Amino acid sequence: FDSLSSTEEKSKRCSKSSMFSSTEDLKGWSRSFPYQVDYKDHFESPEVAYEDIVPLIDWVSSPTNSRSENIVYDPYYCAGRAKKILHSLGFCSVVHERRDFYEDIIHGRVPNHDTLVTNPPYSDDHKERCLNFCLKQLRELDRPFFILMPNYVAAREYYRNRVENVGDEDVVY
Numbered sequence: 001f002d003s004l005s006s007t008e009e010k011s012k013r014c015s016k017s018s019m020f021s022s023t024e025d026l027k028g029w030s031r032s033f034p035y036q037v038d039y040k041d042h043f044e045s046p047e048v049a050y051e052d053i054v055p056l057i058d059w060v061s062s063p064t065n066s067r068s069e070n071i072v073y074d075p076y077y078c079a080g081r082a083k084k085i086l087h088s089l090g091f092c093s094v095v096h097e098r099r100d101f102y103e104d105i106i107h108g109r110v111p112n113h114d115t116l117v118t119n120p121p122y123s124d125d126h127k128e129r130c131l132n133f134c135l136k137q138l139r140e141l142d143r144p145f146f147i148l149m150p151n152y153v154a155a156r157e158y159y160r161n162r163v164e165n166v167g168d169e170d171v172v173y
Contacts, residue, residue, distance in 0.1 A: 044082065074086075
């Protein structure tokens with residue numbers, strides 16, 4: 001990744017990009033997902049957000065697990081852009097498919113992965129459910145995770161209750 005990108009280039013990439021370019025695109029879109037969706041949740045993270053965390057992903061990866069070998073998992077599918085971005089940053093093994101994450105958890109079908117990187121839907125209880133899953137994976141399997149969430153989440157009781165028992169060395173803000 002290019003850490004020397006100009007501020008102008010980064011600001012262009014920082015704008016939220018929806019998977020829809022017009023109202024016409026919305027017609028029938030929800031039928032293409034095997035789970036309930038809210039079109040207001042279908043905004044994808046900009047490339048610069050991934051660029052910003054690449055050094056951290058590299059840092060938490062095991063010394064024998066290079067970027068090309070690190071299996072990165074993003075359970076929340078929008079238009080599949082996350083996989084393309086992660087590939088462009090050198091992550092060759094990316095699991096990012098149109099699947100029902102919560103059904104996968106219930107039925108023990110969560111894909112094998114080394115690191116979870118995601119921007120969960122902000123509606124309903126998705127943020128809380130994602131955090132619960134990630135913290136459980138961290139505690140039980142020592143799997144690192146990166147979740148892009150609004151800063152107000154850190155003030156929520158569910159967040160404070162979940163992370164209070166996590167050691168400072170385990171969490172990077």
